Amino acid sequence: MIYAVIALVLLVLILLLRLVLIKKELRSLSYQMERFHQGLTGKKIDISLLDKDLEDLAGNINQLIDLTVQSNRNRIRNDRELRQAIANMSHDLRTPLTSIRGYIQLLEVNNASVEKRQKYISIAHTTTKRLHSLLDDFFELSTVQSNDYHLKFEPLQLNSLLWEIMASFYDRFNERQLEPKFHVTDEVVIIHADESAVKRVLENIISNVVKHATGEVSICLKKLSGKIVLVVSNEAGNLNDHDIGRLFDRFYTADQSRSGRRSGLGLSIAHSLMLKMNGRLTAELNDGYLEMKCEWNQ
Template sequence: MAVACIISVVIAILGIGLAFYYRRQIKNVKSQISFLNQHETNMLITSDQKSGCVAELTDELNTLIEQTAALRKEIADNESHLKDTIINLSHDIRTPLTSMDGYFQLLLKSHDSEERQQYAAVISDRLSSLKEMLDELFTYAKLTNKAYEVELSPCAVNEILLSVLFSFYKDIKQRGIEPLVNVPEQDIFIQGNEPALRRIFQNILKNCIEHGNNQLSVRLINTADTVKIYFENDYQTQEPIDANKVFDRFYKADGARSKTSTGLGLSIAKELVERLNGSITGNVKNDIFTITITFQLLKNN
């Protein structure tokens, strides 16, 4: 009987001690949570226990803290992106509108029919530029929507590339560029999307023509498993290219942003290439800017 009483007392004391210990641990965790709620910090909750229910509770709380921190960073990045977007769009859209307004005023004041035709032609050109910019913005907005899907089907990538090159032939010649084209005539298929591929090639060629000098090389090389497309052009030395940023939204090598474009062309190309399960890279070497696109070859088509 005495032994049973002693055992009961010992168990009671151990229970009280254990309860006090856990209470102290939970109180410590609560204090840390209160501190984290009141301060901007990357600290996590610590516990004396390395195992057991208190340690498991600490781990779960730390997981929630890390997820909350990541969500806050994403929200802050999105807000910063939105502000940058609004600033850049305001600048890019205002430039052709201001130019059009100036020529419109000249058109109203002029009584010379030839002058009026010249002003009208300039206004028409600015309207076309503005339409292209808005089209780029609309495409970029669609691509930033994760729910937007590009339907894939077998595409003869060499035919599409040659077709786009031909459509730019007049622009290339007007710039005095002699293009070197090495694209096989035999059909080479990838799993792609024809409108997306056309947009990719158009945006890259437009960039080459606007920022290049007098050299342009377009090559398509297929191996046993892949299709690689190279666009190479020498660029204007007064506009150094940062190869790590060329695919960033609104990036322009000319800091003055004098071109009538949004700076979204290569960013859109990159988004579309990735939607087609391909990859795209940029490289600068010896004043030659090279864009390389890689797709998986579609066999047995």
């Protein structure tokens, strides 16, 4: 009987000791969490007591810490991008507005000839159209990136759609003395996507090529590994890897002067639309050539 009592007492003592150690470990966890919340440390939670439940608890807490740290990084990056976006937007709106105001002031000069007045009106009109187009891009980008923006998916023949878009850019290619080389499969290429969105993507990519290409332009449409792939490439000796990494960022443009240029919204809109259609739009620099690649699943 005495041995049973001793065994029971030892068991109670062991349980009490373990309870004390667990409470000590919980206080340590609480202290570590408090320091983390106060911003006094960025360390993850650690424990000294070998206990599966406590280890699971610490692991779950550490996952939350990882999510919190990543969320803070994203918030800081988004805040920085927002400030930069506002600065860029302000610049891009101010430039045409200043120009329009300047020509209106010139029109107010009484000794301006009829010929000069017509010239000023024409320039102000052109600048107003550019400003209107810029505002449309701002609105379209905010709409496309909204969760309420929905697309209508239907079978589309990408071959004919591509030729239609290229025909609309014929005069602009001629003006830049560019002769694109086509490598388009004769096989009918069908994708399931929104026709308006696909047209917008192609127009924005081709428009970017027409604006910035200085030499050879290549357009390739093919089926590859279960995907439909469209690759548009052009010489781009003025770009570097940093530019390529930010090519689809809102308001980014490789032209740092930005004088008289529009914000880099077109490619950002195209990138967002491709994501909405469960596709991909990527860019890379190969031997001085910018290659933009659109991919759709078959």
